[in-house]
Amino acid sequence: MRKALLAFHVLWITACSHVSGPNLRLNELEYFETQGVNVLVYSNQFTGGFNDEKNSGIELIHHGVRTAQGGAIRLSNTPEQWDLVPTTTSRKVNAEDNLIEVGLRYEDYDFDSRVVVTGKGKAVEISVYLDKPLPHELEGDAGLNLEFLPSQYWGKAYLMDGHPDRFPRYAVSNTVCRPNAEKVKQFKGYKTYDDRGTGQFVEPLPLSSGHTMILAPDTPERMVKITSDSCLYLYDGRMLAQNGWFVVRSILPAGKTGKVLTWTVEPNAVEGWIRKPNIGFSQVGYLPSQPKEAVIELDKNDKVIPQASIWQVKADGTEAEVFKGKTAVWGPYYKYNYIKFDFSEVQEPGIYYIQYGNEKTNNFTISPNVYDHITDATTDVWIPIHMNHMTVNEGYRVWHGEPFKEGYLQAPPHTDHFDMHWQGATTDTRYKALELIPGLNVGGYFDAGDFDIETGANINVVQNLVRTWELFKPLRDETFVSEQQRYVDLHRPDSIPDIIQYIEHGVLNLLAQAENIGHMSQTLSNSVLDNYHHLGDAASITDGLHYDPRLAPYEKSADGNSSGTPDDMWAFTSRNPRMDFRAATMFAAASRALKGYNDDLSERTLKQSKRLLKEATELMSEGSQKDKRQNVGGDMATNLQLYASTGEKQYLDNFTQGIWMALEHNSNRNIMTALEAIPYMDASYKEKLRPYVKKYKEYLDSQDQENPYGVPIGRGNWAGNRGIVDFGISACFANKYFPDIIDNSYAFKVANWLYGCHPYHNYSFVATVGATRPKAVFYGNNRADFSFIPGNMAPGVLFRHPDHFENYDDWPFLWGQNEGTIADNTSYVIFGHAFKDLLH
Ligand SMILES: [Ca+2]
Ligand SMILES: [Ca+2]
Ligand SMILES: [Ca+2]
Structure with missing residues (x-):
């Protein structure tokens, strides 16, 4: 009976899929699906943090590649990252009627709309409903947009009402200028553009318009047909921003309610398409x-x-x-x-x-030597290129000149800034708003694909480099670093181990913060949004001249030292005792490493470590209970570092008091700190740790059930290679100290993953590492050239809800997949050294 039923079931599915095969039906994961085509409707929503991340709204995954996104009511022709995005007020899935309805709202304009996407045969119908007419100020600006990935469409043909044309390889089309007063507000009122005193903003004109558009009829896997009674316009978003997409758009009609606009979108499904293994x-x-x-x-x-x-x-x-x-x-x-x-x-x-x-x-x-050079590109090239306040030269090429010569101004109180920075009600310093804080334009590292000094990330860098130095003593010297000349030359040895010079360079900025500000800043960052998204030479972000408000914008002083352009960077200085605590830990470690290389710096870092530790402890004891609880983990690592630097017993006692409790609470999270302490502790400590390492092995093994790659795959809004690298570092150390419990197989899994054994494609995630096929594009500061900075580790495969992993290798501009950060890449350096160490 059971067998007969099963057979009937199989037959029924076969018959059914034969009939309805090419039609787009809502599946149980709440997206429209047919073989080769997925249409997602707000499975991924716009988030406020960075506004338009090109990851949200109505999205098309076309024969395995996410080629369209951003389907939404938008307020400009070619929205940029910092343009307003709608919030999703509701999302209703109606499987019976094969439709999804979302409510979208622009709070700034009290403007609500509803977008209904209905599967109809091989197409989806996208309809826009307004319950109230469009607000007057958005007439002509609000429209339905859908964005197509340039790298998948450039060079391909399209037909607009039967007229053939081609998607341009590069942005070369027409624009107009309009008065700033007509510009729809951007993120928190900031502007992405510098109007050079004209009072006008740039608006791209359409490449084409009509009522029936067929994209890529020459490429079945990319072919999409869009029809509408409303006029369809095609724009090139790259005219305003290199990370812009091709935009298909219709303007919402003024003064109307009800169903105001309808598109029919039919992505071609190649019959019987099966993705290549x-x-x-x-x-x-x-x-x-x-x-x-x-x-x-x-x-x-x-x-x-x-x-x-x-x-x-x-x-x-x-x-x-x-x-x-x-x-x-x-x-x-x-x-x-x-x-x-x-x-x-x-x-x-x-x-x-x-x-x-x-x-x-x-x-x-x-070969026995395949892993010998896995960290060289990162330490010889990526890290020195990210040195701030230096000119960086390589052979015939200058990567960047000396940035931010004019220094950093005190950020004004009550600043709610971009890139998640802010200044509280007071400066917390002896400086007035916009006063120059002396001495900060020295040392430090660019955060990532942007150029700010994130203090937390810079603390991580120094700590990672000190760990690398103390654990593995890499004497590699391929970089010339002169702090006096403010000059770096790649591939030129100067008889000083590079890691020591990199530690010194990180410390120079952090110490300048402690000494000149009095505590650690949150960040040293751009004051204006229009130079934050800078691509190219870091030395040209600001004009290098002190800002003098008495001069007119763009005017230079007679002596050539100042200008009226308010482009100087700001220091965000609201005091955070937890940051000071972290800095104290890092300074203690750095002080050890620098001893014998730069004794003056070593002494000054230890002095600041002790002062910040004392002050942060006092500040936190005045703070809330929550503050204290949050600091339990940091405390242990700090105490261990301080014990290692000073040998004072009180720090050792504090560490031993905390570590067992922390391991009981969460052994996976704290095992690394516990393992790091082994060289400083007696044999009984190691024995006491043994049961926790056994427990950790259970966690390591559980990954094989979790996914086919056996490593912890992150599913956050930033892909998870950093977590995998941390997993690899812990696995290496567990193997080093407890080889009878933890073998080296876990570390090999991490290496495999990083160098090509992962979902989506099989390219190495580390730029130029993996000789045959490393990834080709990264979100570095040279991303506009569709290039990479050697040694960069990509964040990895980005999870898009509900079931898609992605790592574009023809489009560098999604930071969550392709950016390299200074903290993550220095973690990769530790993993690489630990891994090589384990193989010897
Ligand atoms: Ca940043
Ligand atoms: Ca050197
Ligand atoms: Ca300036």
Whole structure:
């Protein structure tokens, strides 16, 4: 009976999918689906933090690639990151009628609309409803927008009402200028543009307009047909901002209510389309003896092939199959199926590739030295390029001149700023609003793809570099650093280990903060939004001249030292004792590392460490209970660092008092600090730690059940490689101190993941590392050139709700996938050293 029922069930599904196959139906994950096409409706909503992240609204995942997003009522032709985004006031899914309705609201304009997306055959109908007429001030500005990914459309053809044209490779179209008074407000009233005194803003004109637009009829996987009774306009968002998309838009009519606008959007579905298998493996290669496991990501409609093989590329250029093995099914993980292919048996050094069905990978090597250089690009190139207040030269090329020569001004009180910065009701310093705080334009590192000095991140950098130095003593010297000349030359040894120079450079800025401000700033950052999104030479962000409000904007003083352009950077100085605490820890560690290299700096850092520790302790005891609770973890690491630097017993006592409680509370989170303490403790400490390490092994093992890659995959709004690197560092240290409990397999899994064994594609996440196929584009400060800064570790695969992992490699501009941060990349340096150490 059961068998008969099952057979009937299978038959029914087959028949049903045959009939309704190409139609877009809402699935149980609440998006419209047919084979090859997913239409998401506010599965991902606009968030306030950075406004338009090009990740939200109505989205199209077209044959595996998210090629359209931003489907929403927007207030400009080509919205930029800092333009207003709507909040989603409601989202109703009606499976019966195959529709999703969302309520959108612009609080600043008391403007509500409803967008209804209905699956109709092979298309979705997008309708806009207004219960009240459009506010007068938004007439001509509010419209329905849908944005298409330039890198997937440029060079392809389109038809507008039958007239052929082509998506431009680069932004070259027409613009007009309009008075600033007509500009719709941007984020918190800031402006993304410098109008050069004209009082006008730039607006792109449409490339084309009509009622029926067919995008990419020349490429079935990208072909989309849009029709409407309203006029459709095509814009190029790159005219205003390099990260802009192609925008299809219709203006909402004035004075109307009810259903005011309708589009029919039909993404072409290639019949029977099945995504190519993504064969994940280590692009860097493998040691002869190490475990070797490829993870193969398969379309859910793809059949599993029971075996795969390894081919060797011989010295005479011929190829030979040298190993054939079974594939093992892991199972489904989000939208794909996963199988594994173990080829650990292949151990002879050589050049190989994997063949699975008709798919061949690029080649990789098996050799005892494959991991020898995994950190060199990061330490020789990425880190020095991110040195602030220096000119950085490489061969014939200058990466950037000396930035921010004019220094930093005190941020005015009551500033609610962009990039999540703020200044409270007072300055908390002896400086007046906009007064120059002396001495801050020295040392420090650019935060990431932007150029501010995030104090917290810079503290992490110094700490990571000190850990690297103390644990692994890398004497590598490939960089010339002269603080006196404010000059860095890559690939020029100067007889001083680079890591020490990088520690010194980080300390110089942080110490300047402690000494000149009196405590740690929150950040040293841009005062105006129009230079925050700077791309290119950091030295040209500001004019390098002191701001003098007595001069007219853009006017320079007769002596050439000041200007009337208010572009000087600001120091945000609201005091946060927790930041001071973290700085105290870092200064203590740095003081040790700098001893013998720069004794004056070493002494000054220790002095500031002690002062900040004392003051922060007092401030926090005056603070709330919540403040104290939040600091439990930081306290332990601080005490350990202070004990290591001073040898004073009180710090050791504080550490031992806290660590066991913390491990009981959350052993996975605190195991790293506990392991780091081992060199400073006696044998009984290590024995007492043993049961926690066993518990940690259970956590490490549980990852194999969680996902096919066996590492903790983050699903936040910033992809999770940092968490995976931390997991790898802890696994390396656990293996170092407890090899009988934790073997080296976990560290290998982390390396595999970073160098190509992960979802979406199989490229190495570390720029230029992984000789055959590292990722090609990153969100570095050279992203406008669709390039990378060598050694950058990408954040990784970004999770888009409800089931899509993504890492664009033809579009660098999504920071959550492709940016490199100074704290994450220095964590990668620790992992790389710990990993190499474990192999020796
Ligand atoms: Ca920043
Ligand atoms: Ca050096
Ligand atoms: Ca200036």
